[in-house]
Amino acid sequence: MAEESENPGEEIGKVTHYFTNIGVAVIKLSGDLKVGDKIKVKGATSDFTQDVDSMQIEHDKIEEAKAGQDIGMKVKDHAREGDIVYKI
Secondary structure, eight states: OOHHHHHEEEEEEEEEEEEEETTEEEESSSSSTTTOOEEEEEESSEEEEEEOOEEETTTTEEEEEEETTTEEESSSSSSTTTTTEEOO
């Protein structure tokens, strides 16, 4: 189990903004992500895992996103700018 916490998976993005009032994180992707994937958000004080239920780009719902895109995603816990997003 110790190995899993040291290597949470493939790094696929970074949180660039978090909207507290609606619980949405903006993530700059460095890898591909699609609905149904499982992610882990990890930072100085953030550490949670969730399934990707939906994503948006410019308020349009999308099923998958590619590296280089900025996506909005509802997250179950508070995320912070600079948090790393992993696909697990």
